[in-house]
Amino acid sequence: MFGISILRPVYLLFILCAVGIISSNVNASLSIEKSPNDSRHYDYLVLENKLRVLLVSDPNTDKSSASLDVNIGSASDPLEYPGLAHFLEHMLFLGTEKFPEPDAYQKYITQHGGSHNAYTSPENTNYFFDIRPEFLEAALERFSEQFTHPLFNAEYVEREVNAVHSEYTSKVKDDGRRFYSVIKAVLADDHPYSRFSVGNLETLSDKGEEKLRDTLLEFYQKNYSANQMTLVILGKEPLSTLKKWTLAKFSNIPNSNVEFTDISQDFFAEDFLPVKVEAQSIMDKRSMMLAFPIPSSSLHQDSKPVSYLSNLIGHEGKGSLLSALKNENLVDSLSAGAEFDTRVKELFVIRMSLTQFGFDNQERILETIHSYIDLLRKEGLKKLYFDEQKTMLDIAFNYQEKSEPIHFTSKLSRALQFTSAEDILIKPYSLKQFDHELYKTYLSHLNPKNMFVAVSAKAVVGKRFTDWYDAPYNIQELDQNLLDKLIKPKQDNRLSLPEKNIFIPENISIVKTMNTEKPELLLKQLGLEVWHHTDTSFGTPKSNLFLTIRSPEALKSAATLNMTDLLVKLLTDSLNEYSYPAYLAGLHYELYKHMRGVTIKISGYSDRQAQLLSKLLNTVKYAEFSPSRFSIMKERLSRSLSNAKDKKPFQQAISKAQNVVIAPSWNEEERLSALRDIKLEDINQFREDFLSQLDIAVLSSGNLSRASTLNNAQLIQSILLDKATKTEVSRAKIRRIPPKTPWLNTLDTEHSDTGFVHYVQGKTTSHKERAKYLLLTQILSSDYYNQVRTQKQMGYIVFATNFELLEVPAIAFIVQSPSNTGQELYKETKAFIHTSLETVRSTSKADLNKHKSSVVANLLKQDNTLYSRSNRFWKDIDIKNVDFDTKEQLAKEVNSLTLEDMSTLVQNIIADENGVLTVVAKSNSENSQAREPEKTEINSAEGMTNLSTEQWQGFSKF
Numbered sequence: 012m013f014g015i016s017i018l019r020p021v022y023l024l025f026i027l028c029a030v031g032i033i034s035s036n037v038n039a040s041l042s043i044e045k046s047p048n049d050s051r052h053y054d055y056l057v058l059e060n061k062l063r064v065l066l067v068s069d070p071n072t073d074k075s076s077a078s079l080d081v082n083i084g085s086a087s088d089p090l091e092y093p094g095l096a097h098f099l100e101h102m103l104f105l106g107t108e109k110f111p112e113p114d115a116y117q118k119y120i121t122q123h124g125g126s127h128n129a130y131t132s133p134e135n136t137n138y139f140f141d142i143r144p145e146f147l148e149a150a151l152e153r154f155s156e157q158f159t160h161p162l163f164n165a166e167y168v169e170r171e172v173n174a175v176h177s178e179y180t181s182k183v184k185d186d187g188r189r190f191y192s193v194i195k196a197v198l199a200d201d202h203p204y205s206r207f208s209v210g211n212l213e214t215l216s217d218k219g220e221e222k223l224r225d226t227l228l229e230f231y232q233k234n235y236s237a238n239q240m241t242l243v244i245l246g247k248e249p250l251s252t253l254k255k256w257t258l259a260k261f262s263n264i265p266n267s268n269v270e271f272t273d274i275s276q277d278f279f280a281e282d283f284l285p286v287k288v289e290a291q292s293i294m295d296k297r298s299m300m301l302a303f304p305i306p307s308s309s310l311h312q313d314s315k316p317v318s319y320l321s322n323l324i325g326h327e328g329k330g331s332l333l334s335a336l337k338n339e340n341l342v343d344s345l346s347a348g349a350e351f352d353t354r355v356k357e358l359f360v361i362r363m364s365l366t367q368f369g370f371d372n373q374e375r376i377l378e379t380i381h382s383y384i385d386l387l388r389k390e391g392l393k394k395l396y397f398d399e400q401k402t403m404l405d406i407a408f409n410y411q412e413k414s415e416p417i418h419f420t421s422k423l424s425r426a427l428q429f430t431s432a433e434d435i436l437i438k439p440y441s442l443k444q445f446d447h448e449l450y451k452t453y454l455s456h457l458n459p460k461n462m463f464v465a466v467s468a469k470a471v472v473g474k475r476f477t478d479w480y481d482a483p484y485n486i487q488e489l490d491q492n493l494l495d496k497l498i499k500p501k502q503d504n505r506l507s508l509p510e511k512n513i514f515i516p517e518n519i520s521i522v523k524t525m526n527t528e529k530p531e532l533l534l535k536q537l538g539l540e541v542w543h544h545t546d547t548s549f550g551t552p553k554s555n556l557f558l559t560i561r562s563p564e565a566l567k568s569a570a571t572l573n574m575t576d577l578l579v580k581l582l583t584d585s586l587n588e589y590s591y592p593a594y595l596a597g598l599h600y601e602l603y604k605h606m607r608g609v610t611i612k613i614s615g616y617s618d619r620q621a622q623l624l625s626k627l628l629n630t631v632k633y634a635e636f637s638p639s640r641f642s643i644m645k646e647r648l649s650r651s652l653s654n655a656k657d658k659k660p661f662q663q664a665i666s667k668a669q670n671v672v673i674a675p676s677w678n679e680e681e682r683l684s685a686l687r688d689i690k691l692e693d694i695n696q697f698r699e700d701f702l703s704q705l706d707i708a709v710l711s712s713g714n715l716s717r718a719s720t721l722n723n724a725q726l727i728q729s730i731l732l733d734k735a736t737k738t739e740v741s742r743a744k745i746r747r748i749p750p751k752t753p754w755l756n757t758l759d760t761e762h763s764d765t766g767f768v769h770y771v772q773g774k775t776t777s778h779k780e781r782a783k784y785l786l787l788t789q790i791l792s793s794d795y796y797n798q799v800r801t802q803k804q805m806g807y808i809v810f811a812t813n814f815e816l817l818e819v820p821a822i823a824f825i826v827q828s829p830s831n832t833g834q835e836l837y838k839e840t841k842a843f844i845h846t847s848l849e850t851v852r853s854t855s856k857a858d859l860n861k862h863k864s865s866v867v868a869n870l871l872k873q874d875n876t877l878y879s880r881s882n883r884f885w886k887d888i889d890i891k892n893v894d895f896d897t898k899e900q901l902a903k904e905v906n907s908l909t910l911e912d913m914s915t916l917v918q919n920i921i922a923d924e925n926g927v928l929t930v931v932a933k934s935n936s937e938n939s940q941a942r943e944p945e946k947t948e949i950n951s952a953e954g955m956t957n958l959s960t961e962q963w964q965g966f967s968k969f
Contacts, residue, residue: 042433044437045436046408046409046410046411047409047550048409048410048411048412048549048550048551049411050069050071051067051068051069051245052067052068052069052250053065053066053067053068053250054066054068054250054253054254055432056254056257058237058257058258058261058262059262060237060238060262060263060264060265060266061237061238061266061268062237062238062240062241062242062261062262062264062266063240063241063242063427063432064241064242064243064244064257064261065241065242065243065244065423065424065427065432065435066243066244066250066253066254066257067243067244067245067246067253067419067420068245068246068247068248068249068250068253069245069246069247069416070247071247071873072144072245072246072247072416073143073144073868073871073872073873074124074125074141074142074143074144074415074416074417074872075141075142075143075144075146075147075150075244075245075246075247075416076139076140076141076142076244076245076416076417076419076420077139077140077147077150077151077154077242077243077244077245077420078137078138078139078140078242078243078417078420078421078423078424079137079138079139079154079158079240079241079242079424080135080136080137080138080240080241080242080424080425080427080428081135081136081137081138081234081235081239081240082134082135082239082240082241082271082428083096083134083135083136083234083235083239083271084096084131084132084133084134084135084136085097085131085132085133085203085206085208086133086134086203086204086206086208086274087203087234087271088206088208089226089230090206091218091221092210092214092215092218092223092226092230093206093207093208093209093210093214094175094207094208094209094210094211094214094215095210095215095226095227095230096131096136096208096230097131097175097208097209097210098171098172098175098210098215098227099136099227099230099231099235100129100130100131100136100138101171101174101175102161102163102167102168102171102227103129103138103157103158103161104116104117104127104129104157105162105163105164105167105171105801106161106162106164106167107153107156107157107159107160107161107162108156108160108162109152109153109156109160110153110156111162111164113164113167113797113801114793114796114797114801115153116153116154116157117793117796117797118793118797119146119149119150119153120140120142120150121789121792121793121865122793122858122861122862122865123142123143123146123150123861123864123865124142124143124864124865124866124868124869125140125141125142125143125146125150125865126140126141126417127139127140127141128140128417131208133203133204133208133274134274134353135425135428137421137424137425138154138157139417139420139421139424140154140417141415141416141417143864143865143868144246144247147244147246147247147248147256148256151244151256151260152260155260155261155264158235158240158261158264159263159264159265161231163224163227163228163231165224167801168223168224168227170801170802170804172210172212172215172216172223173212173804174800174801174804174807175209175210175211175215175807176210176211176212176215176829177804177806177807177808177827177828177829177830178209178807179209179210179211179479180211180763180764180829181659181764181806181807181808181827181829182209182659183479183480183763184293184657184761184762185659186292186293186294186296186467188480189290189292189293189477189480189482190290190292190465190467190482192477192478192479192480192482193288193290193465193477193482193484194288194465195207195477196475196477196478196484197279197283197286197288197486198278198279199276199277199278199279199280199283200280201276202274202276202277202278203274203276204274204278204351207478207479209479211479232265232267233267233269234269235264235265236265236266236267236268236269237261237264237265237266238266238267238268238269239269239271240264241424241425241427241428242257242261242424243419243420243423243424243427244256244257244420245416245419245420273353273354273355274353274354274355274356275353275355275356277304277356278302278304278351278356278358279304279463284304284460284461284462284463285459285460285461285462285463285464285488285489285494286463286464286486286487286488286489287464287465287466287486287487287488287489288463288464288465288466288484288485288486288487289465289466289467289468289471289473289484289485289487290465290466290467290471290473290482290483290484291467291468291469291471291472291473291482291483291484292467292468292469292471293469293657293761294469294650294654294657295469295650295653295654296364296467296468296469296650296654297364297365297366297367297369297370297466297467297468297469297470298362298363298364298365298466298467298468299342299362299363299365299369299373299376299464299465299466299467300360300361300362300363300464300465300466300467301360301361301377301380301462301463301464302350302358302359302360302361302462302463302465303358303359303360303456303457303458303461303462303463304356304357304358304456304461304463305317305349305356305357305358305359305453305456306355306356306357306453306456307352307353307354307355307356307357308349308352308357308453309352309354309357309429311446311449312434312438312441313441313442313443313444314442314443314444314445314446314449314450315400315442316446316449316450316452316453317348317349317357317359317453318348318400318442319396319397319400319450320347320359320387320450320453320454320457321347321348321349321359322396322400322595323387323391323396323508323509324347324361324383324384324387325345325346325347325348325361326509326591327345327587327588327591328509328510328588328589328591328592329507329510329588330505330506330507330508330509331506331509331588331591332345332379332380332383332506333345333587334505334588335379335383335503335505335506336363336369336376336379337584337587338505339375339379340366340368340369340639340640340643341365341366341368341369341372341375341376341379342363342364342365342366342369342376343363343364343365343366343643343647344363344364345361345362345363346361346362347359347360347361347362348360354429358463359453359456359457361380363376365466365468366643366646367646370466370468370470373466374493374496377464377493377497378496378497378500378501379503379506381459381497381500382500382501382502382503382506383503383506384454384457384458384500385500385502386502386503386506386507386508387454387508388451388454390508391508392447392450392451392454393508394445395511396509397442397445398445399511399512399515399595400442401442402515403515403595403596403597404440404441404442405440406516406519406597406616407440407597408437408440410519410550410551410552410553412549412551412875412876412877413875413876414875415875423435426438458498459489459494459497459498460494460498462489462497464489471483471484471485473485509592512592512595512596513592513619514592514593514595514596514598514619514622514623515596516552516596516597516598516616516617516618516619517618518552518617518618519552519616519618520552521547521550521552521714522545522547522714522715522716524545524547524716524717525545526545526546526547526548527543527544527545527546529544529884529894529895530542530543530544530710530712530884530888530895531543531544532893533717533720533721533724534721534724536737537737537738537739538705538706538707538732538735538736538737538738538739539707539708539709539724539727539728539732539737540707540708540709540888541709541711541720541721541724542708542709542710542711542884542888543710543711543712543717543720543721544710544711544712544713544881544884545712545713545714545715545716545717546712546713546714546877546880547713547714549876549877551713551714551877552616552617552618552714553614553615553616553617553713553714553877554614554617554620554711554712554713554714554715554877555612555613555614555710555711555712555713555877555878555881556611556612556613556614556620556624556709556710556711556723557610557611557612557613557709557710557711557712557881557885558610558611558612558707558708558709558727559605559607559608559609559610559611559707559708559889560608560609560610560611560631560705560707560731561607561608561705561706561707561708561740562607562608562700562701562702562703562704562705562706562740563704563738563740564697564700564701564704565604565606565607565608565609565701565740566606566607566675566740566743568677568685569677569681569682569684569685570685570686570689571697572604572606572677572682572685573648573682573685573686573689574689574693574694574697575604575608575609575697575701576604576648577641577644577645577648577689577694578604578609578694578697578698578701579602579603579604579609580644580647580648581634581636581640581641581644581694582602582630582631582634583602584640584644585630585634585636586600586602586626586627586630589626590623590626593615593619593623596615596616596619597615597616598613598614598615598616598619598620598623599613599614599615600612600613600614600623600627602627606673606675606742606743607706607740607742607743608701608740609631611627611631613627614878614881617713617714617715617719621719621722621723621726624723624726624727625726625730628726628727628730628731629730631702631730631731632702632730632731636691636694636695638691641691641694645686645689648686649683649686652679652682652683652686653679653683655679656679656760656761657761657762659762659764659766659808659827660760660762660764660765660766660827660932660933660934661766661767661768661808661825661826661827661932662766663758663760663766663932664758664766664767664768664825664930664931664932665768665823665825665930666678667756667758667768667930667932668756668768668770668814668823668928668930669816671746671756671928671930671958671963672745672746672748672770672772672816672819672928673743673744673745673746673816673817674743674744674745674746674964674968675743676743702731702735703734703735703736704735704736704737704738705731705732705735705736705737705738706737706738706739706740707727707731707732708888708889709723709724709727710881710884710885710888711723712877712880712881712884713877713881742817742889743817744817744968744969745816745817745819745968745969746963746966746967746968746969747772747926747966747967747968747969748770748772748925748926748927748928748966749926749966750923750924750925750926750927751923751924752923752956753923753927753929753956754926754927754928754929754956754958754963755928755929755930755931755956755957755958756928756929756930756931756957756958756963757833757930757931757932757933757957758930758931758932758933759932759933759934759935760932760933760934760935761934761935762932762934763829763934764806764827764828764829764934765826765827765828765831765832765833765836765931765932765933765934766826766827766930766931766932766933767824767825767826767827767828767833767836767837767840767929767930767931767932768823768824768825768928768929768930769823769824769825769837769840769927769928769929770814770821770822770823770927770928770929770930771821771822771823771920771925771926771927772819772820772821772925772926772927772928773819773820773821773925774924774925775969776818776819776820776969778900778901778903778904779904779907779908780820781815781818781820781901781904782866782901782904782905782907782908783820783908783912783913783916784813784815784820784821784822785813785820785866785870785901785905786862786863786866786905786908786913787822787913787916787917788811788812788813788822789862789865789866790847790850790851790854790862790913791811791822791843791847791850792810792811792812794843794847794850795809795810795811795824795840795843796809796810796811798839798843799826799839799840799843803839805826805828805830805831805835805836805839806826806827806828806829806830806831807827808825808826808827809825809826810825811823811824811825812825817969818890819969824840824843826840832933833929833931833933836931837929837931844917844920844921845921847917848914848917848918848921851910851913851914851917852910852914854910854913856910859910859913863905863906863908866902866905867902867905867906870898870901870902870905871898871899871902883898928958
């Protein structure tokens, strides 16, 4: 996005839950429509300091959460200090008057089974955490202190600038960042989104007599005002208790009555459009983006004009824009929607991934797009499409499932900034008015004279270079002859409007069958297991059907892995036109490869699932693939494998560690070599061979009866198993890293940073051994982050994590550093492990119990959705645990662990009794950042042994 959001690694999934709210500062109840499927209770209040607060009481939650949103972001950075808002976000975590230790907040959250994060966007900064419910009040005390009494300790100002710089350098070769640096470069000079927003050592420094810390304090005091903040708290407690805590802890946030205005500047300078920009990518990817400036649609929530238009332009069914472009082999994918909403203006954006042919014929793509827009102008603005969207929004509102508390509070605190409390929960589902004239007005902005085209590809040779990311790019005017064609586009007979959606669910009743506690086995024979689980406890007319199709053919070689991959891509491509209307109707499917074959997952409303299943199975067995689509899929896979070398160094190191440990496995170079000679006839023969020997497992769960599951099983048998040899396909294995020898594997990268993984493997796959590593990670993760990142400033990406693979326990210490060598990271990590022995030994029984309780709470975390519960059961089916109690068994073992158990584990790790593998992804570039080269090899300096391919492939297996 413009003014890239700075988001630490938390994936944000958000589904707003509609509820009733009672305002605490007025007598009358607010008239809010509540979803029948929501049991939470809500209270809205405005404190005397004008902080707006939404309280959520959920007696059934197993995680409490809070989020505070500040209505200021990187767009408000002082011109002399780009990245200051982002830097402030970092600094708030590093100690307060009451809790001065720089890791006090993080450590408390982590020790009590929680997580925390924050992000800075152009217009807001959002802080959020979750924690075990019984510790919410104390967590709120620490959280609120960040907004009332932060220290901004001078010592940590300098250190955290290094952390921000590390974050910047870690993504300096990220194509997304580079592309948007190009977009920023061509935006209007006065638009706040045009500024550098991350910050680095150059921008976050003293300016003569003006000190960075003084500027930071001034920025904080001026902008972090309670009247520009919104807070959401979710807990188990009654609303009255949550209100009391809120008043006690947040009422003293200063209120400066700051007024902010929405960004109203035009995105582009006058007469700049139409224009085309080309950007050079590092990875071999090709994309095109069309952007049309439009008025913000935020004031038209009841008619949702952008949603209406993007539903049509982004449609993927028969006769769609995507279908026409794919049939001409121009694009692989297409999406449409609004982006960069300033609440005054926004952009309507069409994004496409291009084939090589599409990159070479960009004008043809533009002509097809404008032909489709012209078709919409002439006959596309029909009420049918509005009615279908409204029906699905109504169903989604009535049958909501809970989202994760941390995602719920974060999104809701942001929405509360610009949506009234009365409407905040219903607004995303509110579609009341079919406004033909409004849709027509918005469509009128999608014209060639108002068009910004941006193309990104490795083949681009740029003559300009962006600030900070040094990304090559070009700016060029669009040819007038082309513009004339686009203004008066030809009719394209391949294009047509969507037909009535046959997948819109009609039967949304809940089956009247007793729920079962866990899946029951309905059918078991060689080559087929069928499991059934009736579960309507989430109150939705949804079900899931999971089907894994395993074959010994998939495991044979790098070539068969490639052919499995290509088969999945071709099948998905074949299904796209048919399945997209199902997707719009809340019925989704996934089709993906794994080591033993492929898996199909169907999820959503139960009504039409059997119909979709039949189509999927027949496509798997009978679909015919065209040579042109095969060539495109093969080229796409080849690029994907080639691009692995351009991933972040820590990601490459993780991939290498997995490659060493998992058997069988093949790296990208091996797969590329095997891919070159694969032809379409090989795919057809492979599918025949693959389907000739099968091992199938099925799980049906949710709003369906046993009879429905058996009917689906019969369909699967008749299509896939009728003539197949039924077999059993074994799982992949994990290589046992030999103890007593610290093993080293290095790889070269094109990135200036060093990627580092230190993998410590458990000795057995017992529940007790797995429990030990879960608890060890819980005890050490916060301290490792504090020592390596906060104190030593060795990198922005620093974490210790549970690295269990196929039930083989492990802990991994992972770093990406812009300034330290692999040897230095290894020494620091080894030193940390040595000192951790004393950390464990000195842990009190009470603190150990806290850690154990946190691990157990995460293990026994309740399922918020039917899909998450189905996935949990599916994992147990895969490991043949028919009692479906893996998490309970692990929790039991965690609770039984003693300080002696943990001390012995760490002692064994220090004594190299465990298998240890270190992977270092280091720069091979002569132009890497100025730092001392390693004077001695890490292996000779530290007594390590270089690990050859022949050695690790010969390791024994668990």
